[in-house]
Amino acid sequence: MGEEVSNKTQPELHDQHVVVDSVPPLQEKESDKPDPSNENVASPSPPFQKVEDHPAGKDAEDSVSKDVMLARVLTEKRLALIKAWEESEKTKAENRAYKKHSSVELWEDSKKASIEAELKKIEENLERKKAECVEKMKNKVAEIHRLAEEKRACVDAQKSEEFLEVEETAAKFRSRGVTPRKFFACFSA
Template sequence: MVVVNIPNFAYMGRGESLSRVNRDKMISYVKAWEETEKANCNNRFERAIARIRAWETSKQSMVDANLSQAEQRLEKRRASVVENMKNESAEIHRIALEKVARAEARRNEELIAIEEESTRCQMEGRTPRSCLMPCFET
């Protein structure tokens, strides 16, 4: 804003004096208006900033809540998958133990059959039918 300095003369006429008073009055009104408008502008700006910060806080809390829920769902899923894998591992171990037990039972049966065949061959004085050493046959 440009303020024009009016020189003070020793003698001013009544019209000039009134004109100067009106001009000073107008300038003071303009300055008051300017200050009021600046204050209103700053207040609007502060309210807008407060609304933006409130919006940001609200959105951020929603995102944090969603993230927390997602982490909980993932943790439950992870726990479920881990439990399933442990159950599957235990089932595999149980089946393996059963197979080992059956194989040992079959081996014991075969060993008993071999011992019985050996005893029978010794009593009868003959070699077993599937003997791989034919040189010992009589």
């Protein structure tokens, strides 16, 4: 696990050296050049540092390490800004998607509502037509029943008339004493 961390740290340092190379030349020159007015004068150092311990090579290493640290800070700042920008853009994209989802849901709901209203209207029309048809059929059934009653009445009236005729004819035959010919047609020669 410790090896992985050190391996990851080394490429970062390599990347940071690349960043140091990308620093504009003016900044490198200022940091690399010693200040001419301070060459003869010893720089004031904190009380706990010893000037004798730092040879000229150490100052060069300190300036390089300061450059590396500055490059690292600049890189981290740049990466932090990139990450903040990325998060901001993702949030914007998420908000746009949410708004579009909301508009799609509203569109879907409105279309569903219009379809349901149309379906309800069709159902009402069908119910009205069904009621009209049922009423027509009931009227037809009532008309058929009335006509059947009239026909029955006619049949009953005709039967009554025939009975009267038969009774009158039978009375005539009785009064004359003659038998009807049609009834005994098979017996008469």
